[in-house]
Amino acid sequence: MSTGHPYVKNEMFRETCPISIYDVAAVESWLEDLVRRGYRPIGFTGFKVELLPDEPRESRFRLQPLQRRKEVLDPERVEAYRVMGWQLVGQLGPFWVWRCEDPNAPELDTDPVVQGEGYRYLKRRMLRRTVGYGLVWLALLGFDIWVAADVSLRAVLDGGSWLELIARPLVSLALMVMIGVEIWLDARNTRRLWRTLTAGVPLERPRPYRRQLWMGRIAYAAIMAVLALNLVVSFQDLDNSPSGWDHAEWTVYEEGERPPAQVILAELAALDGLDPEWTDVREKSLPIAPEMYAVRQLAYLPDVGQISCYTEYYRMLTEGLARDLTEELTGNRAGFLDREPELPLEPVSVPGTDGFWWAEENRTMAHDQFAVLRQGKQVLAIWYTGPTDLRTETAYLASLLPD
Numbered sequence: 001m002s003t004g005h006p007y008v009k010n011e012m013f014r015e016t017c018p019i020s021i022y023d024v025a026a027v028e029s030w031l032e033d034l035v036r037r038g039y040r041p042i043g044f045t046g047f048k049v050e051l052l053p054d055e056p057r058e059s060r061f062r063l064q065p066l067q068r069r070k071e072v073l074d075p076e077r078v079e080a081y082r083v084m085g086w087q088l089v090g091q092l093g094p095f096w097v098w099r100c101e102d103p104n105a106p107e108l109d110t111d112p113v114v115q116g117e118g119y120r121y122l123k124r125r126m127l128r129r130t131v132g133y134g135l136v137w138l139a140l141l142g143f144d145i146w147v148a149a150d151v152s153l154r155a156v157l158d159g160g161s162w163l164e165l166i167a168r169p170l171v172s173l174a175l176m177v178m179i180g181v182e183i184w185l186d187a188r189n190t191r192r193l194w195r196t197l198t199a200g201v202p203l204e205r206p207r208p209y210r211r212q213l214w215m216g217r218i219a220y221a222a223i224m225a226v227l228a229l230n231l232v233v234s235f236q237d238l239d240n241s242p243s244g245w246d247h248a249e250w251t252v253y254e255e256g257e258r259p260p261a262q263v264i265l266a267e268l269a270a271l272d273g274l275d276p277e278w279t280d281v282r283e284k285s286l287p288i289a290p291e292m293y294a295v296r297q298l299a300y301l302p303d304v305g306q307i308s309c310y311t312e313y314y315r316m317l318t319e320g321l322a323r324d325l326t327e328e329l330t331g332n333r334a335g336f337l338d339r340e341p342e343l344p345l346e347p348v349s350v351p352g353t354d355g356f357w358w359a360e361e362n363r364t365m366a367h368d369q370f371a372v373l374r375q376g377k378q379v380l381a382i383w384y385t386g387p388t389d390l391r392t393e394t395a396y397l398a399s400l401l402p403d
Contacts, residue, residue, distance in 0.1 A: 014048040015039075018216045021047060021093045022126070022189035024063045025207035031061040031097070032206065044090040044097065062086070062108050063095040065122040081108065094122055116197030119190075126190040133183045137176065144172050153321070154328050157289055157314060174226045178219070253279040264313040264380070264400055265295035271388045271396075272307055274299040291315035307386040313400075314379045326374045329381050330357045345372070350394040353401070358391055375401040 015034075019026050031041060031049070040054035041061075073096065078088055081098060085105030089097040098108060109115040196203065253259055259281045268274045276297035284292050293313040301307050316322040330345050345357040353375045360369045371390045373380040378401045384390060390397070 012042065012050055012052050014045065014050055017047045017049060017092065019209050019212040020185050020189050021095070022122075022186050022193065023207070023209070023212070024095070024193055025203040025205050026209035026212060027092070027095075028061045028063055029206040030209055030213075031099075032059055035059040041089050041097070041099070044092040047093050049092070057101065058103065060100045060103075060105075061089075062098045062100075063092070064098065064108065065119050066091075066094050066096065067118065067121050069125075084108070094125060112197045112200050112202050116194060119194055119197065123190060123194055126187060130183055130187045133179060137179050137183065140172075140176060140179070144176075152328060153325050157286065157292065157325070170226045170229065174223050178223060181219070249283045251281045251283075253281065259295065263293050263295065264402075265293065265297070265311040266309055266380075266382050266384070266397060266400065268297045268299050268307060268309050268386070271309065271384070271390075271393060272299070272301065272386055274301060274307060288317045288321055289314050290317065301386070304387055308384070309386070310383040312381045316377045316379065319377050322374055322377045322379050325379050326355065326372060329372045329379070345370070348391055348394060350398050353398050356394055356397075371397070373397055373401065378402075 017027060017030070019030060021027060034041065034049070034051065035054075036056050036058065038054055038056040039051040041049050042052055043050040073088070081088070084100075085102040086098040086100045086108060089099050091097070109118075193203075251259070255275060255277050257279070259265065259279055263281055263283070265279075265281075268276050276299045278298060280296040282294040286292065291313075292315070293311070295313075296310045297308065299307045314322070314325060316325065345359045348356045348358050350356040350373070353373060355372075355374045357372045358369065359371075360367045367385070367387070367389075369382075369384045369386075369390050371380075371382045371384070373382075375398070380397065380401060382390065382397070
């Protein structure tokens with residue numbers, strides 16, 4: 001007669017203990033339910049249970065804590081328990097696991113206080129484990145804070161994508177939550193077990209564990225989903241998914257064509273009266289910068305040569321982020337003037353703006369200039385090579401930022 005097992009008869013498989021190993025009565029109840037469903041535990045590997053399909057039956061399981069890190073069971077103890085009707089199944093984590101199929105066999109531990117004394121090593125082990133995991137948790141938290149503080153905002157804006165900015169913090173948060181919850185649950189269950197037994201109160205058996213089981217499955221599924229999301233981010237460049245200006249929405253306009261009105265840029269037609277040979281427009285949006293444009297125009301001026309203007313526009317989520325971005329752009333000039341990095345940007349007073357900064361480097365008849373303009377949540381950065389002094393065009397540049 002078929003037992004309805006999803007596994008091949010006599011084929012061993014493993015199942016990870018889905019609940020806190022330190023909730024002893026719940027683990028015992030879970031093992032007993034496995035046997036009732038027709039799965040016989042035959043051994044353990046770490047926190048995994050080795051199972052064989054078998055006929056459903058009633059059994060009792062009892063967990064006893066190890067008394068030292070590498071304990072070897074006394075053969076006399078094993079024999080005494082065998083005579084009482086209990087068989088050793090193996091070691092599950094820091095516990096010996098015993099099984100009994102005789103409903104009339106006596107319990108292994110009849111005095112809760114004496115049983116509680118057997119948990120002294122486990123209590124010390126849990127204290128060391130909690131402190132160790134706590135230090136790891138604090139180290140990860142400190143590392144995340146250090147990384148976040150060290151990352152350039154402009155690098156995040158230029159190189160990031162929606163997926164990346166959401167997935168990577170989620171992965172970090174999931175890892176922190178997973179470690180924190182495990183520390184808390186194990187410490188709580190060990191303390192509760194110790195206090196119950198030393199107070200002379202027997203363990204509740206059978207102990208409900210379904211809630212733990214489903215919470216563990218949900219947590220595992222959530223972590224797997226977040227890790228999969230991070231994997232997608234790691235390989236997004238393989239399928240040209242949006243990440244950085246190189247993979248932003250990209251449009252090239254030929255001579256005589258103009259970008260849509262919503263695209264914000266400093267135009268060569270306004271600065272030099274020249275129609276650009278082409279206009280390269282890249283557009284993207286991020287949670288911290290809902291509107292971003294990177295626009296490059298190129299033209300040729302007789303007796304001067306190539307004229308170019310590259311504009312980056314950012315509408316940040318908050319004014320504070322706009323100030324931070326402005327400080328970065330004006331502080332390191334975004335790689336500009338690298339031959340004379342000691343030259344500071346010159347602040348220029350422009351009515352109706354929160355700030356205008358400018359710098360130049362004279363190389364040829366055309367000047368390399370860099371300007372940054374901020375108004376509220378908006379930041380405009382301009383890299384310009386041409387004869388026009390951008391300081392004389394501040395009214396035009398300020399007009400590019402909508403109210």
